[in-house]
Amino acid sequence: MRHATLPMAAGFTIAMCMAGGAAFAADSSMALYPNPTALKWSPAPAAFPKGAQITVLSGDPNNTGPFVIRLKLPANYAVPAHQHPTTENVTVLSGTLYAGMGDKLDRSASKPLAAGGFAGLPAQMNHFAWTKAPTTIQVEAEGPVAMTYVNPADDPSKAR
Secondary structure, three states, X not given: OHHHHHXXXXXXXXXXXXXXXXXXXXXXXXXXXOOHHHOOOEEOOOOOOOOOEEEEEEOOOOOOEEEEEEEEEOOOOEEEEEEOOOOEXXXXXXXXXXXXXXXXXXXXXXXXEEOOOXXXXXXXXXXXXEOOOOEEEEEEEEEOOOOEEOOHHHOHHHOO
């Protein structure tokens, strides 16, 4: 009897996925990027140290609401200790991101996040990051984006 319910459950699940997929595909606001090489990259905003590139996948980081961005970070790139007013979820797509929590960038206190690695950063928690080699990350958060550097002298937007 158990064996008879498995195909039925599997069929139901497939039908629900197909129906959900059709409903999802009908939504004209869906963000779909089947070819990542077609993404348009530009220099990251002034709040980031020079050298990073950004692309927006979903939402608008400058306005209220959820957004998804990707950042390409060059080799030997560092973002000093800072915080955000909202929770930030970071996934490493390629390379290795070294990250840590604290009031200053401390390479010895960093943890390496390899491709596929994830960091959930609570709102208003001081953190920092750096790279040894080119690294691409994906960030999901609520906008608008804001970065407050622990040491105001580290804020690159003040130096540009």
